[in-house]
Amino acid sequence: MRWLPLLVVAALGVLLAAGVWLSRNPDREALPSPLIGKPAPAFALPLLHEAGRLVTDADLRGAPYVLNVWGSWCPACRDEHPVLTRFAETKRVRVIGFNWKDEHADALRWLEQFGNPYFMVLTDYEGKSAIDWGIYGAPETFLVDGAGIVRWKHVGPLTDAVIASDLLPQLAKIETAR
């Protein structure tokens, strides 16, 4: 009984250490997507570069694709841009842009200024389709397989490390499964 106070303090210390340990992840605020393993939401979205043409989820089936959410208003997207460009240039998979809550002219200017890494750019300026995807910020990146199933999601800017340790292995898994 004498040692009880010491035990309590030690237990509190362990609790504190556990809290510090659990918060080591810089992406700890990222929400896990309930869409993983489920079909990507149905959509029909206009293309940024081709007025009047709608692209649907069905149009993209048959091969995997990476969907990258961005906006010209988003500074973190600018940080991510060179990483994404390097990845897109490997031609490993189609990288499709999801231009979210933006202005048409701003988006075009942004791509002109920094370069366009995207296979195609879908636009969702109203933000309705983004809600179906569970998007809540930019940048976010999804990996969808050829059957239209969402396999992976990353919240926040992509880095070379994230691509090497998460995205590429997921992509390899899809490709061997086919």
Next chain:
Amino acid sequence: MRLQHGAASQAGFCVRHCAASVLLLLAMLLPVAAFAQAGTGSAPPQFTSTAEERRFHALVSELRCVMCQNQSLADSNAQIAIDLRREVLELMRSGKSDAQVKEFLVSRYGQFVLYRPQVGASTWLLWFGPALLLLAGGFVIAGIVRKRAGTRAVADDDGQEW
């Protein structure tokens, strides 16, 4: 309150939100212009009845903003919260029940959006943790009381520290 993810967002935060604030300020200065802005989606929702308004406010204060995670959907001014509030109102008007609206959001954003998540494998500790702690505390106190009651008879004033 930010809309973009990542470290850089800490510094250059709430780009759209601030733009919206400026708009709001302008709108307050110019009532006529405010009317014209109503269609942009950032204007507060127009309710058809006080019952609808009450139901809407009850519902959004039960939902957590996904971007600014310590605010409810009712309190947040982040762009995504504005969009989600609009979506909630639309779902309500299309005849969905409160439970269906919540299910709509949970299927897209996960259990996190609910301030009162369903009891499940990943949330049972959250639900029953406080009761467990209380129970454990009760056992400790019961133990102390029993021990003291036992020693009281034998050693009443032996100069112990406690």
